[in-house]
Amino acid sequence: MREQLNQGLIDFLKASPTPFHATASLIKHLEAAGFRRLDERETWHTEAGGRYYVTRNDSSIIAIRLGKQASEDGGLRLVGAHTDSPCLRVKPNPELQRQGFLQLGVEVYGGALLAPWFDRDLSLAGRVTFRLAGKVESQLIDFKVPLAVIPNLAIHLNRTANEGWAINAQNELPPILAQVAGDESVDFRALLADQLSEEHGISADAVLDYELSFYDTQGAAVVGLNGDFIAGARLDNLLSCYAGLQALLAAEGEESCVLVCTDHEEVGSCSACGADGPMLEQTLRRLLPDGERFVRSIQKSLLVSADNAHGVHPNYADRHDANHGPKLNAGPVIKINSNQRYATNSETAGYFRHLCLENEVPVQSFVVRSDMGCGSTIGPIVAGHLGVRTVDIGLPTFAMHSIRELAGSHDLAHLVKVLSAFYSSHDLP
Incomplete structure (x- = not known):
């Protein structure tokens, strides 16, 4: 399972040198699994149990699996990531x-x-x-x-x-x-x-x-004396896009699930197809046109914003808070920032930690040093637009924003497992 996922990620990275190609790669996998394109310029006809996807600018994509239970009763399970890289x-x-x-x-x-x-x-x-x-x-x-x-x-x-x-x-x-x-x-x-x-x-x-x-042009590869690492370009954040895709395709159950992979996160997300634009809200409102039903659905929903975390580099361990240094191959990281650079709160963090414990997935926490600035993700942006409860998580990596980044070869399987459980979960908090 782990080796198969890692090879799939390597193939996905090779096929996705730009956000346009990443979106095309996601479409290929989704259509092979029976997802059908919804054209934003046309009238939509959807049904319970249907599988659909929407694209904008050829570089952002939203995949939807409509559950058989009304979304105002069960809520939406959303996973968010981004297709662009520096x-x-x-x-x-x-x-x-x-x-x-x-x-x-x-x-x-x-x-x-x-x-x-x-x-x-x-x-x-x-x-x-x-x-x-x-x-x-x-x-x-x-x-x-x-x-x-x-x-x-x-x-x-x-x-x-x-x-x-x-x-x-x-x-x-x-x-x-x-x-x-x-x-x-x-x-x-x-x-x-x-x-x-x-x-x-x-x-x-x-x-x-x-x-x-x-x-x-150097391809991604599993590296290290014991094959402990994956080295490659654009792990931030195609790693999360691929994990979300695999989780969506593997999820069981009859809940409504959404995968959101948007462009322009690396430059602030403010665009027609970015997370700070209207794409996600417009898509969800077309699926839930009744205003009250839309708000009720959002308030019962949860977004897992998946974007890579900073692993503790052995040569620069002092750049981390001593109690919050994520290790490679030790599972996904819950990212917390009291100034709302991450949208995690105690309830959403607790629920994600609960999911990890229930599915025997190791989990870690990250808080930036108090004397350093903190990056951000699409999590606070989407939470601010939709009012949806959000937890920011990600897999620990080295050399973020380099032309070649490094992640743990065990962590992709951990993330896919917990995201699959999230998509399949019957009850949200």
């Missing part, structure tokens, strides 16, 4: 030709650790919008092969490199793609048109725009 995104007019090299200008998306992006074999993926036969269409592309690199400056020319230096995103991050002759010009959009033709057989009249990200 990365380098290509600018609209990116072509740079300097010292005989073709480079692309990039913009840093989210709070990325920048140093690990150097000396990596990078590829490019995302969404391209183009004109075809007078119509505007979009398609996902993924070059897959290594086609760019950001070389470090040699230690001989930067003697203080190991003492730390501020990386200038404008000057130091443009990846190198090729060498070019002095009078040779390269049209990046023409390269994208060629990729559309090669990957999809589309002969676009013109590439109009794009949302493209560089990513590391």
Whole structure:
């Protein structure tokens, strides 16, 4: 079971280099399990026991399994995660030709650790919008092969490199793609048109725009002397998306269940498809159009906001509160912050701890040091919009926001087990 889940996660990460691809990967799994798309532009026809999903911007998705019990009686069991990760995104007019090299200008998306992006074999993926036969269409592309690199400056020319230096995103991050002759010009959009033709057989009249990200071509892997760890890109937060998906597909019972995987969490979630936008509330109100029924349902519901937690790094243990240092492979972490950076309260934490104990899943707690700032999640945002009770949890990881993160190889199975129990639970507190 554990090995199967870990390999499934590795395959999911490989297929999901961008939020667009992650959403497409989730759709593939959901449709194979009998979930049917609901188009936001059309009238919806749903029924008790039905399985549905809704997407927005091709990068956010909500999957719904409607129970046979009325939701105002049993409530909704919601699991929330996000599809985006910090990365380098290509600018609209990116072509740079300097010292005989073709480079692309990039913009840093989210709070990325920048140093690990150097000396990596990078590829490019995302969404391209183009004109075809007078119509505007979009398609996902993924070059897959290594086609760019950001070389470090040699230690001989930067003697203080190991003492730390501020990386200038404008000057130091443009990846190198090729060498070019002095009078040779390269049209990046023409390269994208060629990729559309090669990957999809589309002969676009013109590439109009794009949302493209560089990513590391080194695949995720189980690593360590005893296979204790999973190393890979975008574990924050595709790890939680995948766990939520597996739990939803494995859940038993007749309760109403929802999986919410939204884009733009790494930049604040304020967008049409982000957690700070209207997507989730609009979706739930269409399923529960009666105002009183909607409020009653929400007040009987619970959201598990799943986003990675900071594990205790053996080289930096002093960065944690001594009594609240989550260990890798020791189970999911309940995240608590009295200033509401996490939405956990004693009742929701108690219920999640109860679920873990009942299902023999180890559970931990995290509170940030009192002299350090605290990150946040979609939990407080969704709780603030819907008024739904929320617990913030996540699996402990190292190197969060690096191009390659590290998690425990036992923890995915722990999280899937407890989330499956949550989706299958008959009574909520």
